[in-house]
Amino acid sequence: NAGVTQTPKFQVLKTGQSMTLQCAQDMNHEYMSWYRQDPGMGLRLIHYSVGAGITDQGEVPNGYNVSRSTTEDFPLRLLSAAPSQTSVYFCASSPGYQNSPLHFGNGTRLTVT
Amino acid sequence: RKEVEQDPGPFNVPEGATVAFNCTYSNSASQSFFWYRQDCRKEPKLLMSVYSSGNEDGRFTAQLNRASQYISLLIRDSKLSDSATYLCVVNNQGGKLIFGQGTELSVKP
Numbered sequence: 001n002a003g004v005t006q007t008p009k010f011q012v013l014k015t016g017q018s019m020t021l022q023c024a025q026d027m028n029h030e031y032m033s034w035y036r037q038d039p040g041m042g043l044r045l046i047h048y049s050v051g052a053g054i055t056d057q058g059e060v061p062n063g064y065n066v067s068r069s070t071t072e073d074f075p076l077r078l079l080s081a082a083p084s085q086t087s088v089y090f091c092a093s094s095p096g097y098q099n100s101p102l103h104f105g106n107g108t109r110l111t112v113t
Numbered sequence: 114r115k116e117v118e119q120d121p122g123p124f125n126v127p128e129g130a131t132v133a134f135n136c137t138y139s140n141s142a143s144q145s146f147f148w149y150r151q152d153c154r155k156e157p158k159l160l161m162s163v164y165s166s167g168n169e170d171g172r173f174t175a176q177l178n179r180a181s182q183y184i185s186l187l188i189r190d191s192k193l194s195d196s197a198t199y200l201c202v203v204n205n206q207g208g209k210l211i212f213g214q215g216t217e218l219s220v221k222p
Contacts, residue, residue, distance in 0.1 A: 031208055040121065042200060042214030043157070050208050058209060059116075090156055094210075099145045102202075102210060104156035 002026050006091050006105030013081040013112045021076040021108050023091030029103070030096035032074035033058070034066065036087040037107075043090065049074055050096060081112045116140060117203050119213035127221055130191045134216045136201030137183045145204040146177055148186045150197045151215065157200055160186075191220045 007022045025032065033048035035058075045058030049068040063085060065077040074093075078085060088109050092102040119136045126132050138146075146163040161168065163175040163184050174187040184203075188195055201213040 033210065035212070037154075040214065042119075043212040045209060045211060048209060056209075059211070088154060092210075096208065098204070099162055101147055101159040101162065102149075102157075104158070106156055107154075 004091055004093055004103050004105040006089075006108050008108060009106065010109045011111070013078075013110065015082060015112060017081050018077070018079050019081065021078075021089055021091075021110075023074045023076065023105060024072050025074075025093040025103070026072065027093065027095075027103065028071060029093035030071070031100075032068065032091065032093045033102070034064070034074070034076045035090045035092065036060065036085075037090065038087050046076065046089075081110075083112045086110060086112045114139060115214070116205070116211045117201055117213040119199075119201050119216050121214055121216060123217040123219055125219045125221060126191055128191055128193060130220075131187065131189050132191055132218060133188075134186045134199055134201075134218075135183055136185070136203075136213050137181075138201075138203045138211075139182070140203070140205050141179075141182060143182075143203045143205050146175075146184050147202040147204075148173075148175055148184075149200040149202055149212075151200055152197045157212075160199070188218075191218075193220050193222060196220045 034046040035043040047066040149157040151157040167176040198215040
């Protein structure tokens with residue numbers, strides 16, 4: 001099994017550009033989520049989904065959109081990138097039942113200039 | 114106030130030391146709790162779940178105090194390989210998993 005696959009691994013954007021970070025999992029997990037990690041801030045939840053067709057906001061949703069049209073995929077869209085969105089982004093999934101841990105992708109390092 | 118708070122450290126300890134991390138959470142309805150470990154900005158990996166009665170895995174012991182809304186992680190006989198950032202994670206109602214900011218541990222020879 002591939003687990004959780006994130007692409008790309010690295011990306012540089014100019015302010016105002018748009019892009020989509022891809023996340024796919026092959027474990028039939030219901031729960032998927034996106035986090036960003038900045039120095040000294042830990043991981044902060046951007047958006048999450050408890051199943052196909054259902055998404056909700058996390059701690060820092062502004063500037064990001066998500067959709068969950070299939071169980072496998074949970075893309076994160078930046079509509080107009082800002083330097084404040086320079087960060088490391090992690091996608092994670094879990095079966096969704098209580099006490100089920102998260103499985104993480106390898107992360108995407110995004111720089112917005 | 115953040116929903117999940119940890120002492121950011123760093124904790125610098127010699128090999129063989131015992132070190133304890135604490136984590137507090139604000140949502141009394143939180144349902145499940147975990148400790149994760151993260152090395153050098155790689156993806157976090159599950160260290161252990163935290164159960165109400167407390168649980169142990171080798172040199173690691175996790176405890177939960179629901180009344181005071183904190184969880185703890187104790188590492189005995191620290192090894193150089195324990196050097197990492199330890200992240201407290203809380204599963205709130207609705208399925209949101211919220212991370213603390215992490216506590217950095219450096220074990221020195």
